[in-house]
Amino acid sequence: MREINYGQAISEAMHEEMVRDGSVIILGEDMGVMGSVFGLTKGFMDEFGAHRVIDTPISEAGFTGMAVGAAMRGLRPIVELMYVDFAPICLDPIVNQAAKMRYMTGGQVKVPLVIRAPGGAGRRNAGQHSQSLEALFTHIPGLKVVAPATPYDAKGLLKSAIREDDPVMFLEHKILYAQKGEVPETEYLIPLGKADVKRQGKDVTIIAYSRQVVFALEAAKELAAQGIEAEVIDLRTLVPLDWETIETSVKKTHRVVVVQEAVKRGGYAGEIATQIMENAFDELDAPVKRVAGLNVVLPFSPALEDAAYPSAKDIVAGVRDVVK
Amino acid sequence: MDGQTAMKFLREMLKIRYFELKAAELFMQGLMAGNIHTCAGQEAAEVGACQALRETDFITSTHRGHGHCIAKGGQVDIMMAELFGKATGYCKGKGGSMHIVDVGLGILGANGIVGAGIPIATGSALASKIRGADEVTLAFFGDAASNQGSFHEALNMASAWKLPCVFVCENNKYGVSVCIDRVCNVEDIATRAVAYNIPGVVVDGNDVFEVYEAVKTAVERARSGEGPSLVECKTYRHRGHYEGDPQIYKTPEEVGYWKDRDPILRLRQKMTDANLATVVELDVLEAEVKAEIEAAVEFAKQSPYPAVDQVTMDVYANDNERSVIR
Ligand SMILES: Cc1ncc(C[n+]2csc(CCOP(=O)(O)OP(=O)(O)O)c2C)c(N)n1
Numbered sequence: 001m002r003e004i005n006y007g008q009a010i011s012e013a014m015h016e017e018m019v020r021d022g023s024v025i026i027l028g029e030d031m032g033v034m035g036s037v038f039g040l041t042k043g044f045m046d047e048f049g050a051h052r053v054i055d056t057p058i059s060e061a062g063f064t065g066m067a068v069g070a071a072m073r074g075l076r077p078i079v080e081l082m083y084v085d086f087a088p089i090c091l092d093p094i095v096n097q098a099a100k101m102r103y104m105t106g107g108q109v110k111v112p113l114v115i116r117a118p119g120g121a122g123r124r125n126a127g128q129h130s131q132s133l134e135a136l137f138t139h140i141p142g143l144k145v146v147a148p149a150t151p152y153d154a155k156g157l158l159k160s161a162i163r164e165d166d167p168v169m170f171l172e173h174k175i176l177y178a179q180k181g182e183v184p185e186t187e188y189l190i191p192l193g194k195a196d197v198k199r200q201g202k203d204v205t206i207i208a209y210s211r212q213v214v215f216a217l218e219a220a221k222e223l224a225a226q227g228i229e230a231e232v233i234d235l236r237t238l239v240p241l242d243w244e245t246i247e248t249s250v251k252k253t254h255r256v257v258v259v260q261e262a263v264k265r266g267g268y269a270g271e272i273a274t275q276i277m278e279n280a281f282d283e284l285d286a287p288v289k290r291v292a293g294l295n296v297v298l299p300f301s302p303a304l305e306d307a308a309y310p311s312a313k314d315i316v317a318g319v320r321d322v323v324k
Numbered sequence: 325m326d327g328q329t330a331m332k333f334l335r336e337m338l339k340i341r342y343f344e345l346k347a348a349e350l351f352m353q354g355l356m357a358g359n360i361h362t363c364a365g366q367e368a369a370e371v372g373a374c375q376a377l378r379e380t381d382f383i384t385s386t387h388r389g390h391g392h393c394i395a396k397g398g399q400v401d402i403m404m405a406e407l408f409g410k411a412t413g414y415c416k417g418k419g420g421s422m423h424i425v426d427v428g429l430g431i432l433g434a435n436g437i438v439g440a441g442i443p444i445a446t447g448s449a450l451a452s453k454i455r456g457a458d459e460v461t462l463a464f465f466g467d468a469a470s471n472q473g474s475f476h477e478a479l480n481m482a483s484a485w486k487l488p489c490v491f492v493c494e495n496n497k498y499g500v501s502v503c504i505d506r507v508c509n510v511e512d513i514a515t516r517a518v519a520y521n522i523p524g525v526v527v528d529g530n531d532v533f534e535v536y537e538a539v540k541t542a543v544e545r546a547r548s549g550e551g552p553s554l555v556e557c558k559t560y561r562h563r564g565h566y567e568g569d570p571q572i573y574k575t576p577e578e579v580g581y582w583k584d585r586d587p588i589l590r591l592r593q594k595m596t597d598a599n600l601a602t603v604v605e606l607d608v609l610e611a612e613v614k615a616e617i618e619a620a621v622e623f624a625k626q627s628p629y630p631a632v633d634q635v636t637m638d639v640y641a642n643d644n645e646r647s648v649i650r
Pocket residue numbers: 029058060082086089387388436437438439465466467468469470496498499500565
């Protein structure tokens with residue numbers, strides 16, 4: 001099968017949905033003339049016109065709010081926040097408007113909006129351009145949250161997200177943009193809310209999402225060499241959460257490590273660990289372990305940044321803690 | 325314009341230019357991590373504005389902040405060390421290019437968030453007013469930042485409460501790739517001052533004396549309690565938004581137009597025309613500045629990286645360890 005990178009996969013998903021559905025529009029900084037700073041919408045403005053591929057001013061609160069309004073009126077906007085770190089500027093349209101509209105109108109109004117936002121550390125971009133902020137969004141009822149790890153998943157999930165009738169936070173990882181993987185040329189969709197077991201194993205379950213899936217698979221290889229067979233679950237979608245896949249795996253391995261790049265305190269890994277504790281406690285042979293970022297601001301210096309968030313060796317160490 | 329003042333202004337502008345060219349070169353060689361935004365071409369706006377301030381005054385800066393920091397007295401060696409992520413840098417290597425701060429010099433900080441410095445400057449001005457200190461705070465920001473809500477909200481409050489601040493917009497025509505005239509329906513950003521009932525002036529941002537005079541008037545007004553002003557400096561960035569930017573959005577004509585208006589070449593020309601300095605004197609000055617930048621690079625290269633245990637330091641003032649662990 002042909003291989004393309006994660007960025008190209010996202011680009012193709014947007015392109016196909018723009019062709020398929022005239023109500024899909026793109027709004028964001030540098031999305032038009034420049035084709036986005038990550039090159040994901042190259043040529044889109046020429047092909048679809050400046051009315052569907054909109055170069056916005058640097059007004060995140062304004063254009064995200066506008067996207068909510070346009071979605072309420074039947075368009076399907078895809079907003080790009082150049083970095084997820086800028087989401088705090090437009091939390092009101094996301095948290096108080098988009099997320100609550102359906103419920104507070106008694107189901108009258110739908111907001112079919114996708115907010116794409118790259119996050120993640122590893123590029124020495126310092127504290128205001130490196131965060132993983134998924135827990136801000138998983139905490140808010142009304143938002144769906146997707147965080148793919150592979151080109152294949154990114155494409156299939158983004159296409160589904162664009163067709164969703166509720167707001168979706170589509171969280172990408174900057175480091176993954178250049179990561180290659182197999183993606184078929186024929187159309188496919190991946191439903192939201194379905195995890196993917198990326199590796200089978202019997203001794204321990206590693207639950208991860210986004211870039212940490214890559215590290216989890218690396219760790220699993222290393223662990224196999226040490227005689228431990230790890231199962232790796234890629235959640236792909238954080239909300240809705242695929243509990244069945246988690247439960248099945250826990251019943252098989254009885255030991256769990258949950259991994260996230262984000263800072264540990266208040267993170268989504270804690271939510272998953274708690275759900276396992278509440279619903280499958282009797283299955284556990286060891287306490288659920290979290291492997292996560294330090295509770296610090298991401299530092300710029302290359303000498304510090306790598307120490308601030310987990311990589312494969314931290315996951316190996318975490319697994320060794322629960323498999324004794 | 326006297327010779328001594330002109331020399332002083334030129335020295336600062338050269339320092340910024342050579343700092344930026346050097347940083348860009350080192351970045352392209354892979355000696356610096358992350359991302360840098362250089363301000364080559366905008367030196368007159370930065371130096372002209374800061375020269376109108378006192379040492380005890382304050383500034384806030386932007387993602388394109390090296391020039392502001394140098395113009396306000398920042399040390400190029402400590403800055404360079406920060407760009408290298410070294411322990412001797414302004415932020416101990418934790419902030420990098422976009423986050424240089426020296427509170428002692430009145431540099432309240434560069435910022436990675438476009439528009440964020442504007443209300444911070446306004447808050448600094450509020451602090452001066454409440455404490456009865458006669459300091460002024462100057463906010464630097466770009467044309468594109470003036471489309472953020474933070475700009476409008478801050479100008480409104482500064483005006484309503486007559487706060488001692490000055491808003492300096494460096495209009496270099498672009499926010500990354502987006503030309504300001506595609507996302508803003510006023511010709512001059514300074515026109516926006518009308519909405520807040522404060523003075524708004526447009527100056528040739530590549531003429532250091534014109535900037536200096538305009539900002540000086542604004543600073544005096546702020547210091548005397550009459551409130552803020554908006555000064556727009558029309559200028560141009562010579563290089564990409566970031567290093568490596570292909571700059572497809574610029575036209576060769578436009579680049580040529582601004583090259584002819586290079587603020588440093590213009591000042592040099594003015595000085596020699598007015599017999600304020602000889603070409604030889606100016607060349608000596610340039611060589612001195614270049615040597616200073618080379619020394620800064622050497623300092624940065626020789627400096628150690630922060631020890632890895634620094635990663636958990638400075639998150640909190642008190643109870644840091646427990647707060648980071650739990
Ligand atoms: C809130 C926010 N949105 C977007 C960005 C990404 N970004 C960084 S600089 C920039 C353009 C800023 O343009 P302008 O204010 O004119 O300053 P200039 O770069 O021209 O100096 C953008 C969009 C950011 N850092 N912060």
